[in-house]
Amino acid sequence: MSINSESLAQQLKQARQRQAWSQLALSLHLGVSQRHISFVETGRARPSRPLLIRWLEALSLPMSTCNALLQLAGFAPMFSARPLQDPHLEQARTALSHLLQSHDPQPALVIGAQWDLLQLNRGAQWLAETLMPELFASAPFRPNMLDLVLHPQGLMRYVINKEEAAADFWAQLRRDLVDQPELAPKVDAFVEMFAPLLQASGDNQGPTFINPLLTLRFLTGHGELAFFRMFSTLGSPHDITLASMRVEHMFPADEHPRAVLQKHVIRTTGLVA
Template identity: 45%
Template sequence: MSRVSSTAEPPSSVDPPSSDGVALPALLREARARKRWSQWDLALELAVSQRHVSFVELGRSRPSRALLLRWLDLLGAPLVLRNQALLSAGYAPAYDDSPWAAGALREARRAASHLLQSHEPWPALLLDGRWDVLAANSGVAWLLDAIGSTVRPPPTDEAPTTAAPLNLLDLAMGDLGSAILNLDEAAASLLGQLRHEMATEPSLRPRVEALAALVPAQEDPVRFPPTLTTRYASRHGELSFLSMFTTFGAPHSVTLTSLRIELMFPADEFTRSVVGRP
């Protein structure tokens, strides 16, 4: 088998750590491990030698900016990690990291607000990567009131609130969780998702560990249901909801990649008949 020719630059000194203390070699090794590719697999896709991939992952060579961007794209690295890798290699970030309140994201806020309001009277909320609630519609306020919670979510409008964020995971371990009749099932399902998300949002770890401590080990059911239905005890009776998550398509913004809207739908006729009732 002929060897793939290398387009590598000459070896350079070990890359300094990025702004969060993680060096480029470690970022690239971890990204490749998540993809479950060998160095040879990656070298073939990049049309460089396996030796060059090894040198970069050891910090003995620095890739060009173009090669690094293609490298990270092939591995499907999240945008936040791509920016970290570029900074660590001494290059400017490629992806916008404006906060949700920034003018550049005004149209995205309008779109999110429209979707939240259009989903009423069913509950819907906008979450960031830390599971902070950035906005919620009147259906969420109704559900919290129905279960006896005094918590009030941020409103559904285009102006981001400056108040301390309400975190959905904290709520799940507090007022909301105390009203969930199948909390063990719901929390176990959520934990699987959160453990995956910790790879790109390390700040989740304390809350994930706290939630895990509350969930007893569960045996796998003989057959899983088509989707998780969360059941709540309320003053109206038992309410059942299933959820759908929606995200922004093809975002080139670090902030937008972390956002998702949870749309809650009634899972039975009783819930459908009482949602929105005083």
């Protein structure tokens, strides 16, 4: 949901309609009259902060949207948005580091709300440097994943099954754009760059059987390396930064990438197999 010049009343009404709530159903859920719901949605009344918080929770709106609407109503925000290095997030940082380390030598990375690449384990660092040595020549370099996808020397240059990958990225971007309207310029650039692939994906009816997991296939100096992915998120976060993060775990799709990782990540970094 994009927070723009529209009034609080308009945005609450639009959010209710997107969630397919009727005014009556919402009023019963919140314990107020349908008339009050109507008055708020037409700008004739304003809810109290406790009621507005219950209202936003009922509509299952993202934390950042809840904060923005509360501020639009003149109230203090509900959720914090601390940087990842904040001392209050130490437990979460420890958990993330454990996830990354325990997944080595298989690649794993932490991605933020704007697709910023926040952390990589050694497997992910090796894969990134193998695929994109020009971009990862500097050790502290922490790029944005969308920038890597869009860069001429970036990730998509090495993907063999580009059509499948582009369609998968596009599906994820559409979901993320609802909660993160700031992504719009990069999403537009993605659509422009990969329009032929997205068009081909939409026009192709495909086989009767569809692989239940997308496998990303990379062409490297070590031959074809194929991985499927799984995502982890933190349970019940009460901070926007934590709620927006996801950990991407990459698993070898066959024995060859597993053997390559064993050889080049474990042996060169001294990891214990």
